Amino acid sequence: MKIKNLKNLEGLKAKGLESLYPKRMKINVGLGTCGIATGAQAVFDSIVEEIEKQGIDAVVGKTGCLGFCQREPLVDVWQPGKSRIIYCQMDPEKARDLVTGLAQGKMRKEWALCRLEEEEFIIENTKKKYSIKEKDGKDIPLYGEIPFYKKQKKIALRNCGFMNPENIEEYIARGGYFTLARVLSSLKEEGVIEEIKNSGLRGRGGAGFPTGLKWKFCRDAPGDTKYIICNADEGDPGAYMDRSILEGDPHSVLEGMVIGAYAIGSHEGYIYVRNEYPLAAQSVERAIRQAEEYGLLGDNILNSGFNFRIRISQGAGAFVCGEETALLASIEGKIGEPRPRPPFPAERGLWDKPTNINNVKTWANVPAIIARGADWYSKMGTPKSKGTMVFSLVGKINNTGLVEVPMGIKLREMIYDIGEGIPQGKKLKAVQTGGPSGGCIPSELADLEVDYEKLTQAGSMMGSGGMVVMDEDTCMVNVAKYFLNFTKDESCGKCTPCREGIKRMLEILDDISKGKAKEADLELLETLAKVVKDASLCALGGTAPNPVLTTLRYFRNEYEAHIKDKKCPAHICPDLIRYSINKEKCTGCGLCLKECPQTAISGEKKKPHSIDKSKCIKCGVCFEVCKFDAVEID
Amino acid sequence: MVNKMKRKVDLEKVINKYKGEKGGVISVLQEVNREYGYLPEDALKLVARKLDVPLIQVYSIATFYTAFSLKPRGRHLINVCLGTACFVKGGNRILEKLERELDVKTGETTKDLKFSLETVHCIGCCSLAPVIRIDEDAYGRLKQDKVPEILKKHK
Numbered sequence: 001m002k003i004k005n006l007k008n009l010e011g012l013k014a015k016g017l018e019s020l021y022p023k024r025m026k027i028n029v030g031l032g033t034c035g036i037a038t039g040a041q042a043v044f045d046s047i048v049e050e051i052e053k054q055g056i057d058a059v060v061g062k063t064g065c066l067g068f069c070q071r072e073p074l075v076d077v078w079q080p081g082k083s084r085i086i087y088c089q090m091d092p093e094k095a096r097d098l099v100t101g102l103a104q105g106k107m108r109k110e111w112a113l114c115r116l117e118e119e120e121f122i123i124e125n126t127k128k129k130y131s132i133k134e135k136d137g138k139d140i141p142l143y144g145e146i147p148f149y150k151k152q153k154k155i156a157l158r159n160c161g162f163m164n165p166e167n168i169e170e171y172i173a174r175g176g177y178f179t180l181a182r183v184l185s186s187l188k189e190e191g192v193i194e195e196i197k198n199s200g201l202r203g204r205g206g207a208g209f210p211t212g213l214k215w216k217f218c219r220d221a222p223g224d225t226k227y228i229i230c231n232a233d234e235g236d237p238g239a240y241m242d243r244s245i246l247e248g249d250p251h252s253v254l255e256g257m258v259i260g261a262y263a264i265g266s267h268e269g270y271i272y273v274r275n276e277y278p279l280a281a282q283s284v285e286r287a288i289r290q291a292e293e294y295g296l297l298g299d300n301i302l303n304s305g306f307n308f309r310i311r312i313s314q315g316a317g318a319f320v321c322g323e324e325t326a327l328l329a330s331i332e333g334k335i336g337e338p339r340p341r342p343p344f345p346a347e348r349g350l351w352d353k354p355t356n357i358n359n360v361k362t363w364a365n366v367p368a369i370i371a372r373g374a375d376w377y378s379k380m381g382t383p384k385s386k387g388t389m390v391f392s393l394v395g396k397i398n399n400t401g402l403v404e405v406p407m408g409i410k411l412r413e414m415i416y417d418i419g420e421g422i423p424q425g426k427k428l429k430a431v432q433t434g435g436p437s438g439g440c441i442p443s444e445l446a447d448l449e450v451d452y453e454k455l456t457q458a459g460s461m462m463g464s465g466g467m468v469v470m471d472e473d474t475c476m477v478n479v480a481k482y483f484l485n486f487t488k489d490e491s492c493g494k495c496t497p498c499r500e501g502i503k504r505m506l507e508i509l510d511d512i513s514k515g516k517a518k519e520a521d522l523e524l525l526e527t528l529a530k531v532v533k534d535a536s537l538c539a540l541g542g543t544a545p546n547p548v549l550t551t552l553r554y555f556r557n558e559y560e561a562h563i564k565d566k567k568c569p570a571h572i573c574p575d576l577i578r579y580s581i582n583k584e585k586c587t588g589c590g591l592c593l594k595e596c597p598q599t600a601i602s603g604e605k606k607k608p609h610s611i612d613k614s615k616c617i618k619c620g621v622c623f624e625v626c627k628f629d630a631v632e633i634d
Numbered sequence: 635m636v637n638k639m640k641r642k643v644d645l646e647k648v649i650n651k652y653k654g655e656k657g658g659v660i661s662v663l664q665e666v667n668r669e670y671g672y673l674p675e676d677a678l679k680l681v682a683r684k685l686d687v688p689l690i691q692v693y694s695i696a697t698f699y700t701a702f703s704l705k706p707r708g709r710h711l712i713n714v715c716l717g718t719a720c721f722v723k724g725g726n727r728i729l730e731k732l733e734r735e736l737d738v739k740t741g742e743t744t745k746d747l748k749f750s751l752e753t754v755h756c757i758g759c760c761s762l763a764p765v766i767r768i769d770e771d772a773y774g775r776l777k778q779d780k781v782p783e784i785l786k787k788h789k
Contacts, residue, residue, distance in 0.1 A: 033757070033758060033759060033772070034758070034759050034761060034762065036772070037759045037762050037765065037772035037773070037774045038762060038774060069759075069760075069761030069762065070761055072761075234758070235755070235756070236756070237716070237717030237718040237719070237720075237721075237755050237756035237760075238717055238718035238719050238756065238760050239756075239758075239760075240756070240758030240759070240760055243758040244758075275664075275699075275701045276754060276756070276757050276758070277758065278770075313657075314661070314664065315699075315701075316660055316663070316664060316695075316699030316700070316701040316702060317699050317700035317701035317702075318698065318699050318700065319755060330660065331657055332656070332657045333656070333657030333658060333659040333660050333661075333695075334657075334691075334695070335694050335695055335698040335699075336698065336699075351656065392760055392761075394718075394719040394760035394761055394763065395718070395719050395722045395723070395760075395763075396722060396723070400719075400760065400761035401761055432718060435718070466718065466760075468718045468719055468722060468760075470722055474722060479721075479722075482716075482718070482721050483718075486755060489755075490755070492698075595778070595779055597734050619727065619730055619731070619734075619778070620724075620727055620778075621727075621731070621778045621779065624727075624777055624778055624779070625777075625778075625779055
């Protein structure tokens with residue numbers, strides 16, 4: 001059916017609410033890529049099976065990722081008249097037990113992560129309070145009280161994990177497409193742009209260009225055919241929030257794009273999805289079909305006379321395609337080589353027509369900003385970076401997952417409050433932000449308030465929100481080498497400074513990591529870094545030296561230790577370390593001997609073993625498997 | 635030979651689907667790559683002829699994007715994630731272990747054509763690092779000694 005007016009939309013909302021909060025038990029399983037990787041599909045299947053077997057009156061639903069990936073698989077149980085409970089780290093067996101218990105009115109508090117008594121509906125600015133009659137479960141902490149969620153403010157992630165991404169009615173029930181209806185019926189194009197401009201929203205893909213201004217440039221560019229593009233080529237390693245939004249809440253992106261298209265005057269759009277995200281592409285494809293069926297995409301959207309279509313273009317594995325001009329080339333069916341700007345895509349973009357490109361998160365924010373107003377949005381954040389940012393908090397951190405917080409949050413809060421610190425009580429060494437274009441911020445700067453400006457001042461950048469925590473066991477020379485290896489592989493090869501310069505820099509780093517470098521090489525490395533930075537055409541080359549420059553700036557002593565002392569302080573670089581077995585700690589269990597691929601380890605059962613250093617290839621497996629910390633590195 | 639003929643028919647169907655579509659070359663190659671597991675030389679020539687695109691352009695696309703392979707891949711494709719989170723958590727050690735277990739280098743296929751070993755820059759499962767993906771299945775929080783049993787599942 002086609003939605004023609006608000007009444008139709010209200011009707012679907014009622015249906016969606018019924019589906020979200022049915023009059024019987026509903027069990028939801030988070031089935032994002034991350035959930036599935038931990039076995040969520042098997043959990044889902046076992047719940048369905050058990051419910052059928054026992055003839056329980058309950059529905060089983062699927063949701064996207066609730067962000068707390070560390071604790072997945074997550075299972076969330078809704079029962080009328082009770083608190084909603086989220087169970088974590090489930091497996092098929094536990095899930096069966098849970099279902100059996102629920103059928104008898106019992107909950108499993110020991111598996112509960114948290115509970116909810118209400119939900120925030122961002123678009124409507126309301127709190128959906130459950131009518132809770134039963135007081136059981138009060139000792140389970142509330143969702144808003146557990147450290148991981150306490151400081152979060154979910155706007156771009158407002159629906160992820162709280163609804164079924166395959167059900168458009170559930171999206172509508174949470175206020176979805178009402179903003180679009182209001183825009184098409186009562187807002188002028190310029191008014192929409194003005195609102196986005198005043199909100200202070202900046203591009204969430206990394207560069208942070210003011211979104212409203214970008215829209216205005218494209219709107220003002222001459223030409224009848226204009227394109228809108230969603231950049232979902234999330235290539236920064238360590239960042240996966242775009243994937244999560246596309247999988248868990250694809251309609252928020254579609255709605256944002258239609259609003260943008262209306263404001264700019266475009267009738268055709270593309271979503272460029274990364275090749276490595278098959279599930280996200282499927283999710284968007286399904287959402288587009290649904291939106292077309294309901295008249296929310298296509299001709300005469302919501303009976304307004306406005307037409308807009310969206311197509312999917314799937315990447316084929318090239319990091320550089322996240323750069324907007326390379327992305328355009330890729331959609332045009334060419335190799336993804338960037339071209340000089342100007343002309344900017346706003347003037348000459350896809351097939352030389354004015355084109356506006358925004359990141360997934362930027363689009364997902366649009367409906368919320370229009371619904372709640374620029375004032376509401378701009379009250380959050382710092383003077384120049386407004387609103388919230390989604391980070392993927394990963395690496396050596398206790399709580400990993402997706403975190404949406406107001407701009408200006410301190411790194412320390414991210415790591416110690418939300419992330420609850422470093423595993424095994426290790427010391428924080430650095431936080432890497434901005435992917436291969438960013439840098440490593442040392443632990444001394446833990447009080448840095450995270451926004452676009454502060455990160456740039458520290459030598460890093462916001463990027464698409466990856467935040468990789470590194471502890472004392474991370475070698476910074478090795479990290480710099482890792483990123484240069486990445487950019488070397490991903491350089492499209494068009495400009496010499498990037499293509500050749502990165503390789504030469506990598507050779508120097510390789511020498512350093514092998515203890516073969518001279519002190520003068522550091523200077524050469526810095527000179528080369530400057531050349532690559534200044535002389536490359538696009539942002540890939542222009543930012544590629546950042547990981548080297550920031551590690552040199554903050555961790556120079558580590559470079560020097562490799563060069564002068566021929567030591568790797570973090571015990572990582574294979575050429576500068578040696579494995580040995582501590583005779584006092586070794587129990588002679590023989591596990592390392594069994595795993596050693598080189599038969600370099602020898603010793604009698606129950607007697608201390610030893611490593612033949614001439615045979616050792618330093619694979620580290622003995623260190624990993626030893627249960628007695630007897631394998632030592634020096 | 636029969637097989638090859640049958641495939642060629644399918645191939646023409648795939649190409650026709652994208653004929654006339656702006657920028658369709660990449661989409662065609664993606665489907666061909668999915669179908670065969672790689673891009674056979676004949677297929678590249680056919681795509682070029684049918685879509686009226688110079689062969690050099692088709693070839694440059696086929697070699698630019700990492701999703702495409704010009705060599706036949708094994709029955710199972712192992713992708714070792716080397717995103718930042720996986721790297722920090724020892725993803726390269728998992729890769730080295732796989733190289734030793736399968737007796738191939740990264741980018742190669744085992745002699746029995748069972749496994750191809752490749753790396754990928756982040757599959758977005760950073761919270762489960764280190765991660766590998768075999769075909770569609772992702773395995774997270776890996777340690778070297780877990781590798782052999784995972785391989786066994788895909789024999």
